[in-house]
Amino acid sequence: xxxxxxxxxxxxxxxxxxxxxxxxxxxxxxxxxxxxxxxxxxxxxxxxxxxxxxxxxxxxxxxxxxxxxxxxxxxxxxxxxxxxxxxxxxxxxxxxxxxxxxxxxxxxxxxxxxxxxxxxxxxxxxxxxxxxxxxxxxxxxxxxxxxxxxxxxxxxxxxxxxxxxxxxxxxxxxxxxxxxxxx
Amino acid sequence: xxxxxxxxxxxxxxxxxxxxxxxxxxxxxxxxxxxxxxxxxxxxxxxxxxxxxxxxxxxxxxxxxxxxxxxxxxxxxxxxxxxxxxxxxxxxxxxxxxxxxxxxxxxxxxxxxxxxxxxxxxxxxxxxxxxxxxxxxxxxxxxxxxxxxxxxxxxxxxxxxxxxxxxxxxxxxxxxxxxxxxxxxxxxxxxxxxxxxxxxxxxxxxxxxxxxxxxxxxxxxxxxxxxxxxxxxxxxxxxxxxxxxxxxxxxxxxxxxxxxxxxxxxxxxxxxxxxxxxxxxxxxxxxxxxxxxxxxxxxxxxxxxxxxxxxxxxxxxxxxxxxxxxxxxxxxxxxxxxxxxxxxxxxxxxxxxxxxxxxxxxxxxxxx
Numbered sequence: 001x002x003x004x005x006x007x008x009x010x011x012x013x014x015x016x017x018x019x020x021x022x023x024x025x026x027x028x029x030x031x032x033x034x035x036x037x038x039x040x041x042x043x044x045x046x047x048x049x050x051x052x053x054x055x056x057x058x059x060x061x062x063x064x065x066x067x068x069x070x071x072x073x074x075x076x077x078x079x080x081x082x083x084x085x086x087x088x089x090x091x092x093x094x095x096x097x098x099x100x101x102x103x104x105x106x107x108x109x110x111x112x113x114x115x116x117x118x119x120x121x122x123x124x125x126x127x128x129x130x131x132x133x134x135x136x137x138x139x140x141x142x143x144x145x146x147x148x149x150x151x152x153x154x155x156x157x158x159x160x161x162x163x164x165x166x167x168x169x170x171x172x173x174x175x176x177x178x179x180x181x182x183x
Numbered sequence: 184x185x186x187x188x189x190x191x192x193x194x195x196x197x198x199x200x201x202x203x204x205x206x207x208x209x210x211x212x213x214x215x216x217x218x219x220x221x222x223x224x225x226x227x228x229x230x231x232x233x234x235x236x237x238x239x240x241x242x243x244x245x246x247x248x249x250x251x252x253x254x255x256x257x258x259x260x261x262x263x264x265x266x267x268x269x270x271x272x273x274x275x276x277x278x279x280x281x282x283x284x285x286x287x288x289x290x291x292x293x294x295x296x297x298x299x300x301x302x303x304x305x306x307x308x309x310x311x312x313x314x315x316x317x318x319x320x321x322x323x324x325x326x327x328x329x330x331x332x333x334x335x336x337x338x339x340x341x342x343x344x345x346x347x348x349x350x351x352x353x354x355x356x357x358x359x360x361x362x363x364x365x366x367x368x369x370x371x372x373x374x375x376x377x378x379x380x381x382x383x384x385x386x387x388x389x390x391x392x393x394x395x396x397x398x399x400x401x402x403x404x405x406x407x408x409x410x411x412x413x414x415x416x417x418x419x420x421x422x423x424x425x426x427x428x429x430x431x432x433x434x435x436x437x438x439x440x441x442x443x444x445x446x447x448x449x450x451x452x453x454x455x456x457x458x459x460x461x462x463x464x465x466x467x468x469x470x471x472x473x474x475x476x477x478x479x480x481x482x483x484x485x486x487x488x489x490x491x492x493x494x495x496x497x498x499x500x501x502x503x504x505x506x507x508x509x510x511x512x513x514x515x516x517x518x519x520x521x522x523x524x525x526x527x528x529x530x531x532x533x534x535x536x537x538x539x540x541x542x543x544x545x546x547x548x549x550x551x
Contacts, residue, residue, distance in 0.1 A: 064294060065294065065295070066293060066294060067291070069288050072276070072286065072291065073287075075350050076277060076280035076350070079223065079277070079349050079350050079354075080277045080350075081281060081284060083224075084223050084224060085223050085224050085353055085357040086357050088354075088358050091354030091355075091357060092358075094350070096269070096314040096316075097314060097315045097533075097535035097537060098535055100315075101407065101535040104407045104409045104536070108409075110406065110407070111406060112405050112407070113536065113537060114313065114315055114326070114405075115314050116294075116295075116311050116313055117271075117295035117311065117314065118295060119293070119310070120299070121309060121311070122311075125309075125311045132326065132329045135333070136184075138404070138428075
């Protein structure tokens with residue numbers, strides 16, 4: 001039996017500016033946080049459409065292949081090339097779990113909030129951690145998120161209410177309508 | 184939670200080249216000597232606790248694995264690797280950016296790069312990178328242990344480290360969180376911030392004690408306080424809730440706790456919130472408390488393991504605090520000795536609202 005409640009997939013490419021992402025996000029989140037970077041925007045874009053279905057006792061299990069490159073680049077250029085102090089908001093955004101914080105804050109999630117580097121078995125790892133919290137009744141729902149950007153980007157989110165062991169996003173969401181957003 | 188053993192441990196820190204040396208330094212009251220880092224633009228000096236010896240982060244990781252698994256680790260096809268760190272390969276990226284006069288998008292490496300490299304080299308059955316700021320290693324221990332309890336793996340190696348990253352040094356400096364005085368004084372009324380530390384640590388988790396277990400992890404809890412990205416609620420209510428859930432998960436009560444190891448960053452807001460949270464949980468009946476960051480520095484994502492190892496190894500020789508009478512929490516002005524089977528509550532908090540608490544017991548332990 002599938003425990004999947006809802007899912008969303010957002011696709012775009014490098015030509016989609018952060019401003020484009022923010023414009024798209026406003027239709028789901030009228031008051032978006034200020035001074036957030038591209039990874040945070042992508043995480044919010046794929047999770048905000050699921051907000052109406054999430055409960056407070058939901059854990060967040062988020063993964064990204066890379067940090068936000070623009071944030072990392074700006075920090076590296078400031079600190080290592082120009083010998084300047086980093087901008088405080090860029091430094092704070094560079095903490096990998098900043099995206100998870102903003103998702104939890106915007107969706108009102110009070111459960112565990114974990115961030116992992118997305119490797120070859122990313123969906124397996126996210127599902128395993130969520131299954132532990134679901135089995136121990138620490139959470140009633142789990143929101144799994146994977147973000148991957150190279151030239152194109154894809155941000156995928158799945159809301160589940162029970163353990164699952166799918167190989168990937170397609171397997172996890174088989175049989176349900178996935179909200180597809182193309183920027 | 185099913186109790187899980189920390190069978191072996193390894194630590195490379197400013198306090199010593201290995202765990203044994205760090206234990207000896209702590210017991211003899213030999214605090215590490217800090218290096219000086221200059222904050223850019225301000226040209227203001229800040230203390231930094233570096234690891235001596237000149238090994239690269241890669242060499243440290245190799246030595247940690249040898250010290251934890253042995254020179255001939257054998258097949259690791261039953262062992263999960265969890266890499267817990269906020270710095271990961273930032274030292275390489277910083278060097279590359281300096282060399283090339285700037286960052287280029289193709290310099291960007293996968294956040295999973297180090298875990299995947301180590302998995303391939305050593306033959307771990309699986310590996311992933313966990314990064315939840317300063318709770319990274321605490322969450323690595325907690326979720327690694329629970330994966331063992333669920334029989335997903337037979338062993339888990341948690342590898343935690345923080346390299347001397349210029350971005351971290353300058354970033355915390357820009358936030359005004361690094362101590363100008365260099366005196367690392369958690370819970371002091373005139374505390375003026377943290378001192379960062381470099382460290383590398385590893386532990387092998389298993390359901391069986393092995394020949395000489397360091398400790399048992401009995402339970403823990405981790406959750407996100409969404410009130411602020413950089414601070415937890417100052418009234419301590421979220422910290423209290425996390426500690427209560429950790430105790431509940433371990434099946435113990437606050438009255439049974441024999442020692443609290445606070446997070447104790449010595450930043451204004453964190454120590455105030457943690458002091459409130461600890462008092463909300465324990466009321467007037469506070470157990471002994473011991474802060475360890477002055478001995479290692481704040482080792483950020485690794486502190487959940489570096490401080491846990493130093494704590495469980497030194498229960499009979501915990502250091503005195505020379506400002507105990509003035510501290511926000513009743514730290515001990517005399518060296519502390521806690522009995523072997525005491526239950527320990529260890530706190531680890533981080534940016535991103537991540538708060539985590541672990542319940543531990545030294546050695547093989549008896550059921551609480």
